[in-house]
Amino acid sequence: MATSTHPTTAADHGPPSVLRRMWVWAAAHAVDDFYQGLVPASVPYFVLERNYSYVAASGLTLAATLGSSLPQPPIGVAVDRLRLPRLAAAGVLLAGAGFALSGTAGSYALVWLLLLLSGGGVAMFHPAAGKAAREAAGDSVTGMSVFAAGGSVGFFLAPVLATPALVAWGAAGTVVFLPPAVLVAFVLARNARRARDGVAAAAGPAHWRPFAVLTAISVVRSAVFSAVATFIGLYWIRHLDASQPMAGAALACFLGGGVAGTLLGGRLADRIGLVRTVQLGALLVTPMLVGLRLAPGALLPLPFAVLAGLTLNVPFAVVVRLGQDYLPGRPGTAAGVTLGLSVSAGGLLTPVFGLAADAHGPQAVFTLLCFVPALAYALGLFLTPPPERST
Structure with a gap:
């Protein structure tokens, strides 16, 4: 009888462990993409408060987009070669800090640069988190969908949460959105310190x-x-x-x-x-x-x-x-x-x-x-x- 119950207990403990790891990465993805969604949500308040032109306003969105898009392939190569377990944590922190400080910056050039850096933080997060999430999900596409859905949730919440803060405090209200980045960066850095590097990489030719x-x-x-x-x-x-x-x-x-x-x-x-x-x-x-x-x-x-x-x-x-x-x-x-x-x-x-x-x-x-x-x-x-x- 004892031998018949032991396998059931072990099996019961396996999937929840994987699911818990996926929810950590899903939450981190939500916070990271939250900062992506905050940029277009905040642009109208920069325009109204600082009289930016429409061209200047589109330039702010462009800064965040360029920062988050162009660096990702080389960062992905670096992640595959060097592993860089704390890069995802650093990326979330940079994404949050860049956006949070943008509303307090005086000149347009500094606002643009901070949003570019925020986008760079997003670029740092995705390859590292995508690799770690794949390791956590194993062969389960459902597990990867939980990770990906986190990003969709973050982008969805951005305009909902940005509006009351920016209406109340104006562009300077961006600073209230820093704590989630600090918290998630701490959790990811702690997990990276405890994680083992023994996960075997898949082998085979690239297609x-x-x-x-x-x-x-x-x-x-x-x-x-x-x-x-x-x-x-x-x-x-x-x-x-x-x-x-x-x-x-x-x-x-x-x-x-x-x-x-x-x-x-x-x-x-x-x-x-x-x-x-x-x-x-x-x-x-x-x-x-x-x-x-x-x-x-x-x-x-x-x-x-x-x-x-x-x-x-x-x-x-x-x-x-x-x-x-x-x-x-x-x-x-x-x-x-x-x-x-x-x-x-x-x-x-x-x-x-x-x-x-x-x-x-x-x-x-x-x-x-x-x-x-x-x-x-x-x-x-x-x-x-x-x-x-x-x-």
């Missing part, structure tokens, strides 16, 4: 061709996500004649659907496979965007906003995991590209949709977006299943 296709899919997905997040409020206000609170509700529905889609994608991938999940997400998002564009009134499009966010984010965590499978032995590099560079590159394409909005209104953006996911689906047809991992 660059499917990885390049996957990166292109990630850029397309990110471009659609950024365009919807940027213009959905204006679509509700200027095309659907809705109130500002209703426009905010539409954005919340879209971002909330994205969190759910990230978690759902992990579970789907564990059941039907990584490649099929990427293809399915690209296929299903089109009818949701069509419904969002064609539904009349301010209420009927809301369910489609939820479903568009959900289907668009189904491949999110899967792309990160699949990229690491294509580049075995280079999980930091893969995460730096799929989780960092390609996402930021997609955001840099948003001004293209802005030209359509200037010419024909925000409804033109959503008309165009109905066709863009077809490119991601077409690219997905060229993906091949990753080879079996060996250690």
Whole structure:
């Protein structure tokens, strides 16, 4: 009898241990991407308080985007070669400190530099955290989806929490957002000190061709996500004649659907496979965007906003995991590209949709977006299943 109960007890203790480690990394990812979301949420307050021009305002967002995108691939290479267990903790601290101090800076140049450094902190976090999260998740795509969903939650919470603080204290209110970075950096640094370096890296050749296709899919997905997040409020206000609170509700529905889609994608991938999940997400998002564009009134499009966010984010965590499978032995590099560079590159394409909005209104953006996911689906047809991992 004793021999029959012991295996059950051991099995019961295994999965919760992995899940606990994933929640630590998910919380850290939420805080890190929280600072990414705070930058666009705070820009209007810089404009109103300091009379920045629209060009100067866009420059602040550009500073954070450049800081968070360009360094990620080389940082990923460094993480794979040198391990750097405390880099994620340092990245979160820099992301938080740069943003927190930006509101107290006097000159525009100093504000720009601090936001650039904040973006650099984000760039430091993603490759290191992506590698560590993969080690914690093992073969579970669901585990990686928990990590990825943390970033979606952080980005979702940023405008919700930024508004009352910045309304109350103005741009200088950015300093109140420093404590989460300090706390998370402490926890990650402590975990890194206790962690063992005995995790074996996956072996095998790098498969660059499917990885390049996957990166292109990630850029397309990110471009659609950024365009919807940027213009959905204006679509509700200027095309659907809705109130500002209703426009905010539409954005919340879209971002909330994205969190759910990230978690759902992990579970789907564990059941039907990584490649099929990427293809399915690209296929299903089109009818949701069509419904969002064609539904009349301010209420009927809301369910489609939820479903568009959900289907668009189904491949999110899967792309990160699949990229690491294509580049075995280079999980930091893969995460730096799929989780960092390609996402930021997609955001840099948003001004293209802005030209359509200037010419024909925000409804033109959503008309165009109905066709863009077809490119991601077409690219997905060229993906091949990753080879079996060996250690």
